Amino acid sequence: xxxxISQTRTQGTSSDTGxxxxxxxxxxxxGVTVTLLRTxxxxxxxxxxxxxxGRWIEPFLISSPSRIFSSMLTGFTDGDLLQHxxxxxxxxxxxxxxxxxxxxxxxxxxxxxxxxAEIFEPIIIALNGIPRTALAPLFIVWLGIGLWSKVGVVxxxxxxxxxxxxxxGMRQMDHEYVDLASLMGVKGWKLTxxxxxxxxxxxVFTGIRTSIPFAVIGAIVGEFVAATxxxxxxxxxxxxxxxxxxxxxxxxxxxxxxxxxxxxxxxIEKRALRWQTQTEHIQIQA
Amino acid sequence: MPDPAQTATESEPSRNGFVIRVxxxxxxxxxxxxxxLGALTGIDLDIRAGEFVTVVGPSxxxxxxxxxxxAGFSACSAGRILFQDEEVRGLNxxxxxxxxxxxxxxxxTVEENxxxxxxxxxxxxxxxxxxxxxxxxxxxxxxxxxxxxxQLSGGMGKRASIVRALAYxxxxxxxxxxxxPLDAQTRMVLQDELLKIWEQKRQTIVFVTHDLVxxxxxxxxxxxxxxxxxxxxxxxKVPMDRPxxxxxxxxxxxxxxxxxxxxTIFRHxxxxxxx
Numbered sequence: 001x002x003x004x005i006s007q008t009r010t011q012g013t014s015s016d017t018g019x020x021x022x023x024x025x026x027x028x029x030x031g032v033t034v035t036l037l038r039t040x041x042x043x044x045x046x047x048x049x050x051x052x053x054g055r056w057i058e059p060f061l062i063s064s065p066s067r068i069f070s071s072m073l074t075g076f077t078d079g080d081l082l083q084h085x086x087x088x089x090x091x092x093x094x095x096x097x098x099x100x101x102x103x104x105x106x107x108x109x110x111x112x113x114x115x116x117a118e119i120f121e122p123i124i125i126a127l128n129g130i131p132r133t134a135l136a137p138l139f140i141v142w143l144g145i146g147l148w149s150k151v152g153v154v155x156x157x158x159x160x161x162x163x164x165x166x167x168x169g170m171r172q173m174d175h176e177y178v179d180l181a182s183l184m185g186v187k188g189w190k191l192t193x194x195x196x197x198x199x200x201x202x203x204v205f206t207g208i209r210t211s212i213p214f215a216v217i218g219a220i221v222g223e224f225v226a227a228t229x230x231x232x233x234x235x236x237x238x239x240x241x242x243x244x245x246x247x248x249x250x251x252x253x254x255x256x257x258x259x260x261x262x263x264x265x266x267x268i269e270k271r272a273l274r275w276q277t278q279t280e281h282i283q284i285q286a
Numbered sequence: 287m288p289d290p291a292q293t294a295t296e297s298e299p300s301r302n303g304f305v306i307r308v309x310x311x312x313x314x315x316x317x318x319x320x321x322x323l324g325a326l327t328g329i330d331l332d333i334r335a336g337e338f339v340t341v342v343g344p345s346x347x348x349x350x351x352x353x354x355x356x357a358g359f360s361a362c363s364a365g366r367i368l369f370q371d372e373e374v375r376g377l378n379x380x381x382x383x384x385x386x387x388x389x390x391x392x393x394x395t396v397e398e399n400x401x402x403x404x405x406x407x408x409x410x411x412x413x414x415x416x417x418x419x420x421x422x423x424x425x426x427x428x429x430x431x432x433x434x435x436x437q438l439s440g441g442m443g444k445r446a447s448i449v450r451a452l453a454y455x456x457x458x459x460x461x462x463x464x465x466x467p468l469d470a471q472t473r474m475v476l477q478d479e480l481l482k483i484w485e486q487k488r489q490t491i492v493f494v495t496h497d498l499v500x501x502x503x504x505x506x507x508x509x510x511x512x513x514x515x516x517x518x519x520x521x522x523k524v525p526m527d528r529p530x531x532x533x534x535x536x537x538x539x540x541x542x543x544x545x546x547x548x549x550t551i552f553r554h555x556x557x558x559x560x561x
Contacts, residue, residue, distance in 0.1 A: 174389075176385060176389055177389065177391060179359055179377075180383060180385065180389060181391075181402070182377050182379075183357060183358075183359075183377055183379060183381065183382075183383050184379070184382075184402060184403035184454060185379045185403060185405055185454075186402065186403070186405075194391075194394075194402075195391065198391070198393035198394075199393075201393075275392055275393040275394075275434045275435075275436065276392070276436065
């Protein structure tokens, strides 16, 4: 007989998985082992890379951690890496919020209006079938090789993820909350922002967080196609002249960008969903 | 402005004294297999202002559907429902609704939940605060104002859910098996509290339950419904005095009489249900 035991804890965000929790409690034996093993694997990987480079594999193919590190330092101190990073950041900083907000707004509208959903749903699904990065060259044609074509690609990649997640939230949401609130005479602005948005907020945040890496992908793809600056441009240029270390530097910059954005979104999510301090049901098989 | 300490909203009776008049109401659901499923047929029921009416019936007899029709969540397939002499069309914002599960808004604290129906048009800020703290107190939830529903026990959530419906003072409260999933003790305590609140406020309450003891213990009148499609089989007057003592309800004069009448009618329904 499965027995249900309720245990209350603050439900964290999706990054707060069991493994992370184990590592966060270093006092336990298990926690220590996990941390040690993880460090060993990472350190081992980089040492192997360093050793292999130049001995077994040509450095221009795989570079090496030390070369990458020094390239990064010079890139940021006297190179124009900072300028490239800034350009890519601006593309995302404009395209991402516009894409996310319009995706969320449209998802909400579809959830509220059956008519709208019935008319446009097949169209949206068809559009979603297009591999969106394939549209990047078109954006270059339409909007030029500057900032706005990249903003366009970022927007496109962000929009659909946010739209679909929000719309799913609108369909999955417990309608009794809306009915009850309406019965209490609540409508309009208050119904939207005090009832519906909180009810779908877990879905909205999933949309926002899954679309962050895609926003970066959008900017980079746009820059790969045609650009004169930006991290994507920097990577492509460096690869073209076999400055492999710089390629890795560009990749690392992008990775850090994604991590920072995700942490930022996670912090907001945690704050917004703090009411989800909820009872977790754990099934114990006897 | 309403003063919660005084007798709250009078249930505005219509000319003939009835707040709710269900007239020959039926409800048919379309099932996915296209077959029509009759949930309610030919319901006639008049409910007076200030009355406590319970509705009992075997599960699936359309008790909840009746409440949903009165609340205007869905429309009658035939017949009509008058609320204060006006036909119910669309959501009936003059009723408060307490659903089976507490359904507190999980993203709002207890005090935000309780105050949620208090529109700024009807209540000034001060009135609102007074009203909220009065009802939180009434529900025995003082000290838990800033808690989120997930942090409350089942019974506390239930109480909060009930006072959320009471707080904005709708003249009629509809309750759909609100004490269903609770344990026997908690249930009794809440029944007792509900009666105490009702004796002070005297709103009209329509209370759906499948528990015969609960139906008799709380009600002025018990409406007995038949198996699907739901019809009203009988309406029993409960001749017990008020205030009632829920904990020793069996000893109160009038209980046995009402209960055995109810059981006689109900037994028949159970037989049908069993085969």
